[in-house]
Amino acid sequence: MMDLYSKNDNPFKGNFKTLESLVDRISEVFHCPVTIEDANHRLLAYSQHNEESDQARIQTIIGRRVPEKVINSLWKNHILAKINRTDEPVRIAQIKEVGLGDRIAIAIRKNNEVLGYIWALEVERKLSDQSFPLFKQAAQAVKNQLLQLQGQQKEADEGVNEFFWKLLTGNVRSKKEIREKFVEFQLLPPVFFSVVVFQFQEVISKENQQQIFYLLSTTQQLKVIFRVFDEKEVIMLTAPNEDKYTENDLKTFIREFITRMSNRFSINSITGGSGTISQDYTDIERSYQEALFVLQCQKKFPDLTAQLFNYRELGIYRYLDLILEKNRLEHYENHSLKKLKQYDLKHHSQLFHTLETYLNFDSNMNEAAKALHIHLNTLSYRLKRIAEIGEINLRDPHQKVTLFIDLKLERLQEKEHL
Amino acid sequence: MMDLYSKNDNPFKGNFKTLESLVDRISEVFHCPVTIEDANHRLLAYSQHNEESDQARIQTIIGRRVPEKVINSLWKNHILAKINRTDEPVRIAQIKEVGLGDRIAIAIRKNNEVLGYIWALEVERKLSDQSFPLFKQAAQAVKNQLLQLQGQQKEADEGVNEFFWKLLTGNVRSKKEIREKFVEFQLLPPVFFSVVVFQFQEVISKENQQQIFYLLSTTQQLKVIFRVFDEKEVIMLTAPNEDKYTENDLKTFIREFITRMSNRFSINSITGGSGTISQDYTDIERSYQEALFVLQCQKKFPDLTAQLFNYRELGIYRYLDLILEKNRLEHYENHSLKKLKQYDLKHHSQLFHTLETYLNFDSNMNEAAKALHIHLNTLSYRLKRIAEIGEINLRDPHQKVTLFIDLKLERLQEKEHL
DNA sequence: TTTAAATGTTAATTGGAGTGCCAAAAGAAA
DNA sequence: TTTCTTTTGGCACTCCAATTAACATTTAAA
Missing domain, CATH: 3.30.450.40 (GAF domain)
Structure with missing residues (x-):
């Protein structure tokens, strides 16, 4: 024919x-x-x-x-x-x-x-x-x-974006209004949701937007109900495909998004975070702020970038700001760490860093020694000195936890001074 | 004769x-x-x-x-x-x-x-x-x-007490006034000082007061500049004998005071705490509040009573209130602990308590097993289950620190509900 | 209701990894 | 130089993970 x-x-x-x-x-x-x-x-x-x-x-x-x-x-x-x-x-x-x-x-x-x-x-x-x-x-x-x-689609889309921004900024308080809007946009209101934010190195171009749209609509682990671009960020409201919604779902979603953006479009160094999973639509604003907070933490503690994505997973990092403020108010300074720092200055030693590494490796001598590129016995000796000089009992979990946190606070302050 | x-x-x-x-x-x-x-x-x-x-x-x-x-x-x-x-x-x-x-x-x-x-x-x-x-x-x-x-002495004394109360409650702000008063009372203003508070089981009787006076003036580790009685408490302003003043000095002072009250006068269950050592007299009020806070912590965590006396030593306990408040605001709940608790209820197991003990013994299996009165392998098995059920990695220091704190928070809440 | 199977828990044993201690060597400071 | 601090090697010892068997409890089926 x-x-x-x-x-x-x-x-x-x-x-x-x-x-x-x-x-x-x-x-x-x-x-x-x-x-x-x-x-x-x-x-x-x-x-x-x-x-x-x-x-x-x-x-x-x-x-x-x-x-x-x-x-x-x-x-x-x-x-x-x-x-x-x-x-x-x-x-x-x-x-x-x-x-x-x-x-x-x-x-x-x-x-x-x-x-x-x-x-x-x-x-x-x-x-x-x-x-x-x-x-x-x-x-x-x-x-x-x-x-x-x-x-035709685009006009409708923009109305959606506006509504999403209202939700993110807490400008829609009544649940009734939210439900009505969902109907208007022909969307099924999800039972569970969480706000996810990805942050790019550069401002997101139109081309990038297409690529992101592409990735989002091809992943099927998760429903992305709303998405909106804001300078270097994409903000999205996600919902599960099934009835359950766990932090792990979000984790794999964020991980895969980042690796795919890298593998397929060669866009690297994207960071991602998610807020608490909730059922109450008035929590959207908080979930958004929490996602942003996760990104902030990742920036301050780059080691975390590949590990912690959900606000609930942040553990002690959730408290650091609060604690730092309190400590400043009280002129608090960790006695042990102060002494170690002074000793390091005088003797050009590295007791401070040794202690930090040791604690970061969960008090595992072997791993810590490897990471520090020193002999096992060297580490053993240094720890003994640390205990003496800092008046620390390295078998007391309370002291160790306190040191762990205070070390994180030191890092936080370093960052802030830059 | x-x-x-x-x-x-x-x-x-x-x-x-x-x-x-x-x-x-x-x-x-x-x-x-x-x-x-x-x-x-x-x-x-x-x-x-x-x-x-x-x-x-x-x-x-x-x-x-x-x-x-x-x-x-x-x-x-x-x-x-x-x-x-x-x-x-x-x-x-x-x-x-x-x-x-x-x-x-x-x-x-x-x-x-x-x-x-x-x-x-x-x-x-x-x-x-x-x-x-x-x-x-x-x-x-x-x-x-x-x-x-x-x-003659007594009349002068009462003026001193009044002045001390003013200092404790932050009602003397000007340093000049403080200096003048010291001269009036023929006291040498100390370079370093710290407020120490002892709390008794009962209201302190006249007889007890004499005994306390007696002990205070016979101890020579420390100068007690002011002392005042308030219901069940003695509050005192202490200063060192030498130029230096360390937390350890205060620690031994408090410890010895308590043991001596017990040994000599059979007055038991006294608790003691001290505020931060300072040089600025306007900090007296804070030092007092801090000493009281130490006593509160000891009440909430009786294990500490024999260990932590100085505010600076409190470590994470200084933060718990703050964290608890934040968590309540955010409806935060530790996921792992929640699951363990649920499991315990269902299976009449003791994973929660096992984890707590294990962490309190600095992840030392032997000691924890002894304290729990279980076989080493039983503990080993339970920890494996804890890791599975709670989705915990017990080799990750951050997770452990988070759990440690969240466990303390649980204890704190228990106390508060009573 | 009984029986069998599945699941959850505890205990004994083992090799191997991790740790503490001593002495010697190397380096830094007085 | 001496003295103090730091690093390293070697050894004995402790501790922990893995395996297996035994026991208890729950669930499912007969």
Whole structure:
């Protein structure tokens, strides 16, 4: 049937009322099952071609999005990167592990921004390279359709953003109002939620925003209900997929987001934090502030950046500010640490740092010695001296806890003086 | 010469202008070196007898008080207790270790209150029991003299107390005023000072007050500048004897005061605390509040009572109130501890208490197992379960410190609910 | 209700890792 | 130089994790 259209004719011209009718036309032209996704691999439309299609397509249609494992696989094989880079259609060999058959894909783009993808499955017959110009015309046609849809979407989006900001800043107090808004935006109010904030090195560009949107909508561990950009930060309201919501879910979400931003888009040094999980919408503001506090702590104690993401996990770091203030008021100074510091100055020793390392390694001599690059017995001797000079009993947990905290406070003050 | 006075005559009748003239008269009568001390073994007067006297007397005269080791020795040998108990003179055999020769002593008392002592040394000749009635007459005469002196003293004292209360409550702000008052009371303003508070089980009686006065003036580690009684408490302003003043000085002072009150007067369960050592007199109020805070902590955590006396030593206990308040505000609850508690309830286990003990014994399995009366391996197993159920990594110092503090907070809350 | 299976808890034994102590060597300060 | 402080090596000892068996308690099935 391909012959029906001459080379110079554009079979996708004219107004298609819906994306569905357009996808059917494309399918007709290529004699293939065709799928159209948005930039985030959400299913937009699929052809009613009743021929065989592969496992990946079936799952995509059923789940209304491309399964995560398929996306991961396409990234790992550098296929998505290639599609995003070029205007040309890309041939994709089958990937059996994820049930993906041979297919051809092309990105739908406006200038440099990717709006979505067209996928054509080669289950029935292989498409020759001669069909490539036609593919590009198809992509053009879909682009026009998408832009129309996006235009409508955006207006609604901005209303959502405004509402989210109100929630974050505690300007919506009544629960009734919140519930109504959720209905208005056609969102299901989540039972549990938590605010997550990611902080970037630079101000987040439009391009970055697209990339973030992309990642967020492809992760399926978590629902992201609202998201909003603020200079170097993305703030989002997250909810669980299931009934339970644990700190661990948030932890893995944040971890994966950061590694994926790094692996896929080479954007590094992102930090992330989350506030307390709550059920009460009036707690959103606090959850937001808590997430910000986590980021502050990570900045002050870089060791934590890879470990502590949730406010509840911060443990003693939650108290440090409070304690520091009290100590300043009372002119408090840890006697032992003071003496050790004085001794270090006089004798060019490193008792202070030795003690800190020792305590940070949970009083494990071996590990501490390794970290300090000194002999085990050297550490043993130094600890004996530390106990003498600082009048410390290193077997008294209370003294150790006090020292641990006071050492953290010292670090905190160092940072503040810079 | 004794024959000069008939048995019924009183050789100590009449007005002696000074205590010195009276002591000389006594010495004449008994042909002995005689010393008069107040209830606190401070030298009041001594005879100008130029015969030999023993080492103890010489030191007493030079130091203007009985050396502490002599007092201790007299207590240990139950001599002072006996003197205090009876109206009769008491014979004292020599105690070579402290340079004390044979002597006779009698308490000077008004009703039950001991005002002081008369000591007669038997260096030249032994006194017979027949002189005992004379001794009692001498004591009577000294009593009258002392009462006159005390009367004058008391008036001055009350002015001092009032001033001390003003200092404690922060009602004297200007340093000039403070300095002037010190001069008025003929006191040397100390360079360093700290407020010490002792708390008794019962309201402090007049008798107790005497005992406390006694102990305070016999301890020589420390100068007690002011002291004042308030219901169950004694509050005092202490200063060092030397230029330095360390927390350790205060610690030993408090410890010894408590043990001595117990050993000598059988007054038990006294608690003591001290505020920060300072040089600025306007800090007296704070030092007082801090001493009170130490006592509060000891009440809430009885384990500490024998260990922590100084505010600076309180370590994390200084922060607990603050942290508790913050946690309440944020509805914070330690996740791990919550799970352990729930598990304990379900399975009638003791994971919570096990963890607490383990941490309180500085993660020493052996000691913790002993304290819990369980087998080492039982503890090992429980810790494994604790780690699983509470999602705790018992090798992470930060988690451990957090748990340690949160466990203390739990204890604190228990106390508060009672 | 009884029985069997599963789960949770305690105790004994073991090798290996971690720790404390002594003496000697190296370095720094008086 | 001497004296004090610091580092290192070696040795004996303690402590802890892992395994296994035994016992208690709960759950499920017969």
